[in-house]
Amino acid sequence: MATGRTHRPATRSRGIPEATVARLPLYLRALTALSERSVPTVSSEELASAAGVNSAKLRKDFSYLGSYGTRGVGYDVEYLVYQISRELGLTQDWPVVIVGIGNLGAALAGYGGFASRGFRVAALIDADPAMTGKPVAGIPVQHSDDLEKIVTEDGVSIGVIATPAGVAQQVCDRLVAAGVTSILNFAPTVLSVPDGVDVRKVDLSIELQILAFHEQRKAGEEPGADSGPEAAAPAEPAGAAVAPPAARTAQDSGRTAQDSGRKGPDGDMPAVMPA
């Protein structure tokens, strides 16, 4: 079915930039850790370091939420935890259904991060009759025939798709038809959903390919080789032999997270080269 088209101008959510929203969970995690150690306050510098971002960005992010800090002092940990949780909508419990209980689905079902962060596994669903009733991570698997009933009765609005790519779109369509409006897709497929439905995807092979791209580049511009890795000169196979250049940095990394930065030193390579 593949309903309507997917892309829209991707507007900002409230006044909060999407990029900021994506970092709030990071701050929340760091704050939770501080909270557990009973640390009362943190400076933007400390928190930023713990979350793996720079302090200016963190302060800017928080400024979208309001003025929750105290100049000359920092931020109250507990208060911030509360504010961010509220902003993310974690003060309520979101029931989630996981469809496709294979290796991955089972891994997700057993993920401890659910309960602790505002989510609850409402049901595990699989199309294989042999799986029905079998408990996975303590939760009995239900047959996909009951998908609509489950979603409707439990008021589920978030669904996780961990099925093979081939059936992902149909599963998606059924979830949406039943009332789900947010989907986390682990299947390597582009899902089509009606307007108003959010889809986020996680794809291992894409991540690896992005790493391979950078890896290839490193191999090509190692010290000594200043010629670009153009069409010719295929790089070496297993590119080990590369020794860590700089020493471990103090407390934080230069970059991290899903945002990848670019780093290659390299001068200015003209852009591209036709074959």
Added chain:
Amino acid sequence: MATGRTHRPATRSRGIPEATVARLPLYLRALTALSERSVPTVSSEELASAAGVNSAKLRKDFSYLGSYGTRGVGYDVEYLVYQISRELGLTQDWPVVIVGIGNLGAALAGYGGFASRGFRVAALIDADPAMTGKPVAGIPVQHSDDLEKIVTEDGVSIGVIATPAGVAQQVCDRLVAAGVTSILNFAPTVLSVPDGVDVRKVDLSIELQILAFHEQRKAGEEPGADSGPEAAAPAEPAGAAVAPPAARTAQDSGRTAQDSGRKGPDGDMPAVMPA
């Protein structure tokens, strides 16, 4: 972040924007599907639709690689598959080690997307002696004592961390010391790495939290709240003196498109880790 590193103007490694690199795997997947159906050529419009992006963006992306299309006709599928594969460094085989063979690690080990896309699982490593020798997805698990040896001997430059958060940093340190320069991290932790090492992370709870944020907004702005368990009514700050400055208006149909803007993560198997 005050990493010892000075921020250099974000060098353009070559001419390809990071955002474009993150989309190349998407195009490649769509092209591979077309190739299997023996489709000889595609227009930017068709391919863009299959990849879930808009055609202008796709053409711009390809323009960074070179002029591989034919005006009035479109792109030659096979040729593009080759060019993109080469650009991503997939014409060579990258050995990958997966550390932490729990539910997730096992799921990753069994992921078929590896072999088919330029990657090869060189080894599965786990710290539990009971796991040693046990085959997972047909590959015998090796003990972490041998991590350095494995990485060195197989010339592994890409490592996947699927361990509990608590040991992720040490595993990371060992991988890097042994020669790994690209890491895909599934543990919910910010990893510190020396300059020159790439880290990408995949985190289930973060993705869910972002969805929850948007979900909450939908519930709040739609007349007949249907999905959520309780139509999330924005709670008031706990006796805060300061209230969010920005007005609560602006309710565009925000929502992110599937391709998400940040930096492009998404893959086939994702993440997660017990906390």
Added chain:
DNA sequence: GGCTGTGAAGGGCTTCACAGCC
């Protein structure tokens, strides 16, 4: 006529740097 390739315009996010308050 059809479709690619691309300069130019437009937005959003990051970084700077400093004013403002403790």
Added chain:
DNA sequence: GGCTGTGAAGCCCTTCACAGCC
């Protein structure tokens, strides 16, 4: 003195729109 909050500048990416070629 220390640290937050934020306008302003800069950068990168996306989108537009059309020139260029088949």
